[in-house]
Amino acid sequence: MNALIPFPIIAPLFAAGVSIIFSRSRRAQRAISVAALSTVVAASVALLVRADTDAVVTTQAGGWPAPLGISLVVDRLSGIMLVVSSLMLVLVLLFAIGQRDVEVQHSAFHPTYLVLAAGIAASFITGDLFNLFVAFETMLAASYVLMTLGGRQDQVRSGMTYVVISLLASTLFITALALIYAATGTVNMADLSERMPELSSGVRTGFSLLLIVVFGVKAGLFPLFFWLPDSYPTAPGPVTAIFAALLTKVGVYAIIRTQLLLFPLDSRQGTILLVVAALTMLVGVVGALAQDEIKRILSFHIVGQIGYMIFGLGLLSVAGVTAVVFYIIQTVLVKTNLFLVAGLVDRHAGSSRLSEIGGLVRTAPVIAAFFALPALSLAGIPPSSGFVGKLALLDAGVSIEQWPIVVVALVVSLLTLYSMTKLWSGVFWGEAEEERPHREEHRDHWWLMMSATGATVALSVAYVVWAGPIYELAARAGADLLDPSLYAEAVLGANR
Amino acid sequence: MTVLLAFTAAALFGIGTWLLLQRRLTRIIIGLGLVSHGTNILLITSGGRGGIPPLIGSGDEADFADPLPQALALTAIVITFGVTAFLLAMAYRSWQLTHDDLVADDIEDRLIATRRRLSRDLADAQLADLEHSADSADDDDLYDIESIPSPRPGPERPYDGGEP
Numbered sequence: 001m002n003a004l005i006p007f008p009i010i011a012p013l014f015a016a017g018v019s020i021i022f023s024r025s026r027r028a029q030r031a032i033s034v035a036a037l038s039t040v041v042a043a044s045v046a047l048l049v050r051a052d053t054d055a056v057v058t059t060q061a062g063g064w065p066a067p068l069g070i071s072l073v074v075d076r077l078s079g080i081m082l083v084v085s086s087l088m089l090v091l092v093l094l095f096a097i098g099q100r101d102v103e104v105q106h107s108a109f110h111p112t113y114l115v116l117a118a119g120i121a122a123s124f125i126t127g128d129l130f131n132l133f134v135a136f137e138t139m140l141a142a143s144y145v146l147m148t149l150g151g152r153q154d155q156v157r158s159g160m161t162y163v164v165i166s167l168l169a170s171t172l173f174i175t176a177l178a179l180i181y182a183a184t185g186t187v188n189m190a191d192l193s194e195r196m197p198e199l200s201s202g203v204r205t206g207f208s209l210l211l212i213v214v215f216g217v218k219a220g221l222f223p224l225f226f227w228l229p230d231s232y233p234t235a236p237g238p239v240t241a242i243f244a245a246l247l248t249k250v251g252v253y254a255i256i257r258t259q260l261l262l263f264p265l266d267s268r269q270g271t272i273l274l275v276v277a278a279l280t281m282l283v284g285v286v287g288a289l290a291q292d293e294i295k296r297i298l299s300f301h302i303v304g305q306i307g308y309m310i311f312g313l314g315l316l317s318v319a320g321v322t323a324v325v326f327y328i329i330q331t332v333l334v335k336t337n338l339f340l341v342a343g344l345v346d347r348h349a350g351s352s353r354l355s356e357i358g359g360l361v362r363t364a365p366v367i368a369a370f371f372a373l374p375a376l377s378l379a380g381i382p383p384s385s386g387f388v389g390k391l392a393l394l395d396a397g398v399s400i401e402q403w404p405i406v407v408v409a410l411v412v413s414l415l416t417l418y419s420m421t422k423l424w425s426g427v428f429w430g431e432a433e434e435e436r437p438h439r440e441e442h443r444d445h446w447w448l449m450m451s452a453t454g455a456t457v458a459l460s461v462a463y464v465v466w467a468g469p470i471y472e473l474a475a476r477a478g479a480d481l482l483d484p485s486l487y488a489e490a491v492l493g494a495n496r
Numbered sequence: 497m498t499v500l501l502a503f504t505a506a507a508l509f510g511i512g513t514w515l516l517l518q519r520r521l522t523r524i525i526i527g528l529g530l531v532s533h534g535t536n537i538l539l540i541t542s543g544g545r546g547g548i549p550p551l552i553g554s555g556d557e558a559d560f561a562d563p564l565p566q567a568l569a570l571t572a573i574v575i576t577f578g579v580t581a582f583l584l585a586m587a588y589r590s591w592q593l594t595h596d597d598l599v600a601d602d603i604e605d606r607l608i609a610t611r612r613r614l615s616r617d618l619a620d621a622q623l624a625d626l627e628h629s630a631d632s633a634d635d636d637d638l639y640d641i642e643s644i645p646s647p648r649p650g651p652e653r654p655y656d657g658g659e660p
Contacts, residue, residue, distance in 0.1 A: 130568055137575045144582055153593045156586055157600050160521065163586065167528055167579050168516065174535045174572050181565060182542035233604075290608055 008121035048079035056490035071127035076477035098448030169217035190491035219251030233295035237343030273314030281307030322478030323392035354426030379417035508534030
């Protein structure tokens with residue numbers, strides 16, 4: 001059973017290789033990708049079930065014992081993230097297969113997408129800080145290619161910003177690794193969590209902040225978010241959807257993992273995180289209000305949502321971390337959904353600017369329905385999944401009386417609702433613009449794109465229905481996260 | 497030796513950061529290269545003092561150099577090498593498209609700024625007038641919404657069916 005742990009990394013990488021061999025046949029590539037990613041979903045579910053019974057499942061790569069070799073670890077949080085991310089990867093892949101667009105049908109798309117899947121899975125599974133760097137790079141290298149598949153001028157321009165800022169963050173990551181290794185003599189996270197308390201608190205705070213900056217760039221925290229709304233929208237529709245859903249969340253996962261596992265809880269870090277969270281929320285939503293293009297509006301909302309997650313983490317309480325885990329799952333669902341709808345609107349109306357389209361509620365009522373639900377969810381209107389998530393977060397905030405951040409979160413929710421109303425009235429209401437030359441060159445498989453989007457809608461409805469059991473799972477994950485000794489014992493246990 | 501390496505790393509970081517703040521792509525890429533060299537030196541230094549090659553049986557284990565940071569640095573070098581190659585390819589593509597090495601402004605940001613200025617300064621009637629006149633007067637590109645290329649101009653060539 002533990003041999004299954006590397007599967008979500010190895011299977012997509014292997015499939016990527018096979019996919020390159022079949023690069024002349026798009027049909028074979030599609031079959032390979034769907035098969036590989038579907039089996040990864042099954043493996044991830046099996047791993048989550050296993051992790052939920054045993055708390056932490058580990059294996060040592062190559063059979064080298066823990067602090068020496070690379071540990072692969074699946075605990076409840078990484079199990080949850082694996083399941084959610086692999087599900088989204090499959091749904092977005094189906095959407096991409098349906099979209100008959102030069103960029104998405106490029107022969108490099110499928111192999112790169114599979115490498116991206118492997119990188120994301122590796123970031124969740126690895127128990128080694130340096131290996132986390134490698135996983136990030138695998139994921140980012142694939143994302144660079146996916147973002148610039150078309151080689152268009154705007155893609156190259158924004159891709160450049162993206163690559164440079166990511167590479168700089170990676171370099172900072174290695175710097176942090178070098179300093180941590182010099183101070184502790186290990187890069188194994190379980191081992192680090194035991195040695196970190198031996199360091200003086202100043203050095204520890206330095207490391208902690210350095211890692212927050214490194215992962216903050218990837219997650220899009222204030223003030224390191226500026227590349228995100230600039231670069232994501234230029235990628236092809238499905239690619240933006242998967243970036244929006246998963247890449248920033250991998251950054252958030254890394255922040256949660258490193259802050260809670262490596263460093264003893266410290267209220268100073270908590271305060272810094274809360275301030276950053278408040279600013280991130282505000283900047284995200286205010287930025288969204290100014291924009292005109294759907295994908296850019298939604299990209300600013302990604303930043304806003306990241307603020308909510310860091311808010312929960314900054315509370316440094318079991319309730320806060322539980323709420324974050326619960327909130328991440330729903331954001332991934334909602335974000336995938338919204339960006340897929342943006343892709344549908346773009347394909348249907350031929351543009352994704354609010355000023356250029358309108359009246360879609362009459363010409364495409366199904367798309368409107370697919371948009372309405374996640375939009376309400378993003379704003380946190382009951383009974384949507386977003387409401388449950390935000391309620392949990394605010395409840396955690398109120399219970400330890402962090403009033404300022406609670407107020408900011410509520411104001412931002414209101415502004416999000418306003419932004420979503422603006423989007424709705426711009427895209428779906430109003431007069432339909434004069435006929436644009438759309439869908440003439442498209443041979444899109446609408447049923448496939450629609451059912452992939454429909455599946456994400458169905459998943460977020462199911463999320464509300466089963467909110468109880470999922471919240472309990474999140475609570476177990478949250479309790480684990482605040483008890484790092486559990487993780488350390490599971491990884492190092494065998495040879496002590 | 498360690499002090500020398502520390503100074504080298506500091507110098508590389510400093511020069512690299514300065515180059516990164518430039519607007520020319522080639523300088524940015526060279527800057528990134530220098531910063532990553534600085535990090536690799538830092539990584540090597542983090543292993544402590546140098547020593548003999550860590551091969552079992554080749555000498556006293558106490559004299560061995562720490563092999564782990566060296567392995568990590570090697571990995572880091574390979575990764576930065578790959579990404580830098582990708583960046584250079586992108587810079588070349590950018591040069592092909594624009595014949596320039598400068599990092600361009602974000603079109604969408606400029607569009608929003610332009611809109612705001614328009615709505616503040618001009619009534620709607622004047623706006624239509626201006627757009628009309630801007631079509632002919634190409635030097636006033638600030639107010640010329642039409643001349644800013646749409647970020648999504650659509651496929652450059654018709655879809656070829658995907659199959660060979």
